[in-house]
Amino acid sequence: MKFVRKHKTASIIVMVFFTLFLTIAIAFGRYIKNILNNYILETKSFYFNSSILNINGKNYAITNWDGVNSYSLTIDLNNRKSEERYTKTDISYNILVSCPTTVVCTLNKTAGVIHPEDETDSYIITVTPQQNFHEGDTVVVQTSVTSVSPYQKTLSATYTIGVEKSDFSYDIVDSVNAKFLTMNFTNAISFYQVETAFAGHAVGEHISLDEYNELSTNDRNNCFSAIVTVQYDPHDLFVDMTNELFIKRLSGNGYYAEETIGGFAYVKKFTFKVPASSSSSIIFYKDDVTENYTYPIVNNTSAIQVSVNLAN
Numbered sequence: 001m002k003f004v005r006k007h008k009t010a011s012i013i014v015m016v017f018f019t020l021f022l023t024i025a026i027a028f029g030r031y032i033k034n035i036l037n038n039y040i041l042e043t044k045s046f047y048f049n050s051s052i053l054n055i056n057g058k059n060y061a062i063t064n065w066d067g068v069n070s071y072s073l074t075i076d077l078n079n080r081k082s083e084e085r086y087t088k089t090d091i092s093y094n095i096l097v098s099c100p101t102t103v104v105c106t107l108n109k110t111a112g113v114i115h116p117e118d119e120t121d122s123y124i125i126t127v128t129p130q131q132n133f134h135e136g137d138t139v140v141v142q143t144s145v146t147s148v149s150p151y152q153k154t155l156s157a158t159y160t161i162g163v164e165k166s167d168f169s170y171d172i173v174d175s176v177n178a179k180f181l182t183m184n185f186t187n188a189i190s191f192y193q194v195e196t197a198f199a200g201h202a203v204g205e206h207i208s209l210d211e212y213n214e215l216s217t218n219d220r221n222n223c224f225s226a227i228v229t230v231q232y233d234p235h236d237l238f239v240d241m242t243n244e245l246f247i248k249r250l251s252g253n254g255y256y257a258e259e260t261i262g263g264f265a266y267v268k269k270f271t272f273k274v275p276a277s278s279s280s281s282i283i284f285y286k287d288d289v290t291e292n293y294t295y296p297i298v299n300n301t302s303a304i305q306v307s308v309n310l311a312n
Contacts, residue, residue: 051292053155067133067163073125076175092149172295192223193311225276227309234266240283245272
């Protein structure tokens with residue numbers, strides 16, 4: 001004790017170092033244990049994986065929530081290591097989610113089964129605000145999935161969801177082995193702007209939602225709230241040509257482009273209008289179903305480039 005009192009500063013440094021070393025050693029030991037357990041399971045041809053969750057937990061930071069509407073997280077699961085290595089029996093699993101009292105987290109299901117012939121499954125977490133949020137606020141949502149048959153294995157992830165008051169946002173929902181992805185657009189602008197003068201309305205003039213709804217179709221075409229252009233690699237993605245946004249796409253002025261591949265023309269760029277105070281979606285089919293284009297959760301950059309001109 002006399003030594004500790006005499007060398008107080010040095011003793012504190014040693015204790016801090018020892019505590020940090022112990023913490024790191026425990027965490028690293030748990031990490032190695034999980035890897036070894038997973039290796040043992042794979043020797044038994046048991047594969048229970050996800051592009052979002054993993055055995056040691058993944059951390060995600062999301063900053064595109066408006067703090068007003070519900071936010072959805074789609075989690076994918078699969079039963080394979082590769083095309084040749086997959087689990088040939090049903091995998092039953094249970095789902096857990098936890099979040100702070102400032103939001104309510106609901107699941108579209110609390111358990112599921114991955115059948116060998118299906119190869120994949122998924123579940124959705126819906127985060128609903130229970131108070132007023134401001135820009136910069138965050139909530140932490142944790143989720144885990146544990147297989148219960150034929151073997152036990154736990155996958156998990158933690159999401160830190162931040163509030164960003166944005167007039168326009170988009171995301172991509174996808175999963176491994178999904179045949180298509182869904183791109184969602186949200187336009188928070190609550191009015192329209194005159195792009196081409198008509199019937200006494202000058203260029204740049206604002207048109208309210210009520211006024212806009214009373215306009216004829218031709219006059220509406222002279223206004224916009226959000227003009228969005230998407231561009232992508234047609235070797236990888238193919239737009240759903242039956243989608244309303246694509247059907248009503250704009251023409252001329254560099255709004256549309258194609259690329260010829262194998263003697264066929266494929267769309268690689270198009271422009272459309274997103275209505276005021278609304279959300280819209282477009283489906284893109286994938287050339288490689290093993291890819292996961294989820295944005296911004298899985299990928300830091302979007303496979304589909306987006307540019308937008310907003311009414312102001």
